[in-house]
Amino acid sequence: xxxxxxxxxxxxAISEAVCQADVDVVSAYPITPQTHIVEHLSELxxxxxxxxxxxxxESEHSAMSVCVGSSAVGARSFTSTSSQGLxxxxxxxxxxxSLRLPVVMALANRSLSGPxxxxxxxxxxxxxxxxxxxxxxxxxxxxxxDHIFWAFRVAEDKGVRLPVAVNLDGFIMxxxxxxxxxxxxELIKKYLPPHRMxxxxxxxxxxxxxxxxxxxxxxxxxxxxxxxxxxxxxxxLKAWDEWAALTGRKYLPIETYRTEDAExxxxxxxxFGETAMNAIDELRAEGEKVGGxxxxxxxxxxxxxxxxxxxxxxxxxxxxxxxxxxGPGGPVALEVRNALYKKTKAPTVVDYxxxxxxxxxxxxxxxxxxxEGKAKAxxxxxxxxTLYGLRSS
Amino acid sequence: xxxxxxxxxRLVEKAEFFTSGHRACQGCAEALAVRHVLxxxxxxxxVAMSTxxxxxxxxxxxxxxxKVPWIHVAFENSSAVAxxxxxxxxxxxxxxxxxxxxxxxxxxxxxxxxxxxGMGQLSGALERGHDMIYVCYDNEAYMNTGIQRSSETPxxxxxxxxxxxxxSIGQHTQKKDMPKIAVAHHIPYVATACSSFxxxxxxxxxxxxxxxxxxxxxxxxxxxxxxxxxxxxxxKYGRLIVDxxxxxxxxxxxxxxxxxxxxxxxxxxxxxxxxxGRFRHLxxxxxxxxxxxxxxxxEKILKMCEEG
Ligand SMILES: Cc1ncc(C[n+]2csc(CCOP(=O)(O)OP(=O)(O)O)c2C)c(N)n1
Ligand code: SF4
Numbered sequence: 001x002x003x004x005x006x007x008x009x010x011x012x013a014i015s016e017a018v019c020q021a022d023v024d025v026v027s028a029y030p031i032t033p034q035t036h037i038v039e040h041l042s043e044l045x046x047x048x049x050x051x052x053x054x055x056x057x058e059s060e061h062s063a064m065s066v067c068v069g070s071s072a073v074g075a076r077s078f079t080s081t082s083s084q085g086l087x088x089x090x091x092x093x094x095x096x097x098s099l100r101l102p103v104v105m106a107l108a109n110r111s112l113s114g115p116x117x118x119x120x121x122x123x124x125x126x127x128x129x130x131x132x133x134x135x136x137x138x139x140x141x142x143x144x145x146d147h148i149f150w151a152f153r154v155a156e157d158k159g160v161r162l163p164v165a166v167n168l169d170g171f172i173m174x175x176x177x178x179x180x181x182x183x184x185x186e187l188i189k190k191y192l193p194p195h196r197m198x199x200x201x202x203x204x205x206x207x208x209x210x211x212x213x214x215x216x217x218x219x220x221x222x223x224x225x226x227x228x229x230x231x232x233x234x235x236x237l238k239a240w241d242e243w244a245a246l247t248g249r250k251y252l253p254i255e256t257y258r259t260e261d262a263e264x265x266x267x268x269x270x271x272f273g274e275t276a277m278n279a280i281d282e283l284r285a286e287g288e289k290v291g292g293x294x295x296x297x298x299x300x301x302x303x304x305x306x307x308x309x310x311x312x313x314x315x316x317x318x319x320x321x322x323x324x325x326x327g328p329g330g331p332v333a334l335e336v337r338n339a340l341y342k343k344t345k346a347p348t349v350v351d352y353x354x355x356x357x358x359x360x361x362x363x364x365x366x367x368x369x370x371x372e373g374k375a376k377a378x379x380x381x382x383x384x385x386t387l388y389g390l391r392s393s
Numbered sequence: 394x395x396x397x398x399x400x401x402x403r404l405v406e407k408a409e410f411f412t413s414g415h416r417a418c419q420g421c422a423e424a425l426a427v428r429h430v431l432x433x434x435x436x437x438x439x440v441a442m443s444t445x446x447x448x449x450x451x452x453x454x455x456x457x458x459x460k461v462p463w464i465h466v467a468f469e470n471s472s473a474v475a476x477x478x479x480x481x482x483x484x485x486x487x488x489x490x491x492x493x494x495x496x497x498x499x500x501x502x503x504x505x506x507x508x509x510x511g512m513g514q515l516s517g518a519l520e521r522g523h524d525m526i527y528v529c530y531d532n533e534a535y536m537n538t539g540i541q542r543s544s545e546t547p548x549x550x551x552x553x554x555x556x557x558x559x560x561s562i563g564q565h566t567q568k569k570d571m572p573k574i575a576v577a578h579h580i581p582y583v584a585t586a587c588s589s590f591x592x593x594x595x596x597x598x599x600x601x602x603x604x605x606x607x608x609x610x611x612x613x614x615x616x617x618x619x620x621x622x623x624x625x626x627x628x629k630y631g632r633l634i635v636d637x638x639x640x641x642x643x644x645x646x647x648x649x650x651x652x653x654x655x656x657x658x659x660x661x662x663x664x665x666x667x668x669x670g671r672f673r674h675l676x677x678x679x680x681x682x683x684x685x686x687x688x689x690x691x692e693k694i695l696k697m698c699e700e701g
Contacts, residue, residue, distance in 0.1 A: 025481050069477020075480070208464075
């Protein structure tokens with residue numbers, strides 16, 4: 001493919017990226033709102049644009065199992081899912097990272113049943129937050145396209161060897177038609193060298209993968225796993241830097257918007273970030289000293305970058321898109337509070353949960369949340385969380 | 394070399410790919426079956442294995458009993474993992490990323506992994522037509538979790554979740570017919586085998602590896618612990634289950650059934666049942682019922698073989 005700008009549905013752009021990444025195996029099981037991604041990949045394979053094995057499995061549990069098998073023999077492997085599909089594959093999702101297999105998945109975020117809902121929030125991805133994968137959140141179609149290459153690049157790095165989930169908001173992003181800059185496949189080849197995996201399963205070099213561990217071994221295996229995930233951080237940065245050098249599009253683990261002189265900030269993850277920017281602009285025009293912080297890299301969590309972004313701010317209003325039931329509120333706010341705990345001059349954290357299962361959160365809602373949150377912080381009302389827009393009757 | 398069985402054991406592969414030092418119970422015929430299967434497959438083999446006895450006894454970190462590349466992922470998915478290995482290798486070989494080579498891709502699981510929790514995944518893998526072999530080691534229980542009933546546990550057997558009691562006969566359902574379920578997928582090769590008939594077993598596994606497309610081999614694997622028999626009698630009970638026609642040895646090539654072994658003299662099932670602790674509570678009338686069921690099922694298979 002040559003360099004060009006195209007108006008295209010984001011799901012299809014992701015499939016085109018997977019095609020340009022020259023994957024060897026795609027395993028596929030349909031679930032809304034991820035379906036268009038694997039559908040288009042099946043077309044790309046059927047028409048000969050992508051030379052890969054397209055494995056139309058009978059469930060998501062198998063989708064991940066096939067990727068584990070194909071990745072274990074050294075093949076570049078991709079799958080995609082959402083919601084119930086992720087829940088069904090969760091068992092294997094954990095094992096993929098324990099086996100240190102560089103599988104890449106596009107995770108079109110969607111609520112979990114029940115009640116059944118096909119719309120977007122972050123409940124599904126929060127379920128696997130602690131599974132040992134690298135998690136990145138993209139905000140628009142261009143970022144989604146770019147991050148497929150980035151994900152393979154990081155996953156397959158010899159010093160990393162971990163699976164990567166590219167999280168994108170279901171419908172809000174997957175079904176949007178956006179102008180996207182496609183890169184030349186030659187450039188992609190430069191950025192993403194062919195995958196050569198050491199220690200892949202092959203009869204010439206027999207080894208055992210996925211052995212069982214007695215209590216005297218298990219702890220060490222988990223320490224190694226955490227170590228690997230934490231150590232992937234510099235590789236994530238390097239892969240972003242090199243992408244920027246080649247394309248001019250620069251990404252950071254924590255991104256900020258009008259924060260320099262901000263007194264307080266709204267913290268978001270995923271596509272909320274873009275709407276938040278509009279709200280920030282309007283509030284700024286009204287004299288509010290507000291800025292925005294976007295978490296792009298969720299795992300490994302970029303603590304230092306976050307401290308830097310939050311330094312000197314009075315309040316942080318965190319906008320979550322999932323609830324940790326019976327717990328402290330939203331998972332992102334929980335993370336942020338934890339990160340700031342015992343820091344001197346830590347900003348006060350206010351937690352809002354909004355946009356569950358696709359409920360619209362428009363610019364005006366953002367403005368309301370920001371101002372209300374600020375008022376709560378000023379009054380010290382920071383306990384628990386607020387479910388924004390909850391109808392009482 | 395049409396048939397292994399007419400040659401002597403000296404012709405069997407000497408190399409061991411499932412080595413000693415594993416932690417199976419004494420007299421485990423399932424471990425023996427794994428060893429025989431690997432001898433038939435040879436070194437150019439990749440095995441994906443389900444959670445279960447054979448995984449636990451052979452892979453405690455940092456040791457391994459496997460001399461061929463081996464992967465364990467979870468309980469129900471060895472079929473899907475093996476199909477992934479096959480797909481990955483196929484793509485890479487086609488694209489010239491690695492040299493071409495004939496490799497056997499094998500999924501292995503116990504009867505629980507195969508007939509219960511992994512049934513959907515096995516069905517999917519067989520239906521998709523991967524060039525792979527699936528081997529089920531059937532010891533008629535979930536042995537790794539401690540002798541629970543599975544859908545392969547025979548009628549009347551007492552297990553920890555189908556105990557015989559004042560109001561229970563033990564397992565009250567018949568064995569699920571896995572080989573026939575595999576045949577229903579229109580795959581080129583299906584066979585039953587038993588480690589008490591090692592040449593027949595190896596011959597079938599070899600055939601399965603030579604045929605292109607999915608193959609299913611159901612191996613009766615006597616478990617002294619679960620059947621409550623003396624450890625040294627596993628081989629004997631393997632012969633008894635076959636010679637009493639409770640577990641006939643046959644193969645199905647492209648849908649055509651044929652017997653690969655006919656007992657010279659069919660033994661009464663009472664011979665086979667006698668001495669097994671799991672059947673200790675059976676009354677003569679219940680044994681008679683098992684006899685009737687066995688004869689009926691065996692005749693059905695014979696008829697299918699005649700019809701080809
Ligand atoms: C999803 C899941 N459920 C349950 C288990 C527990 N489990 C591990 S092995 C096993 C039984 C295995 O039985 P079978 O497949 O018949 O093999 P065997 O051990 O008898 O050789 C069970 C129930 C598990 N590991 N994973
Ligand atoms: S319980 Fe049975 S199948 Fe498992 S290792 Fe012991 S003898 Fe073998």
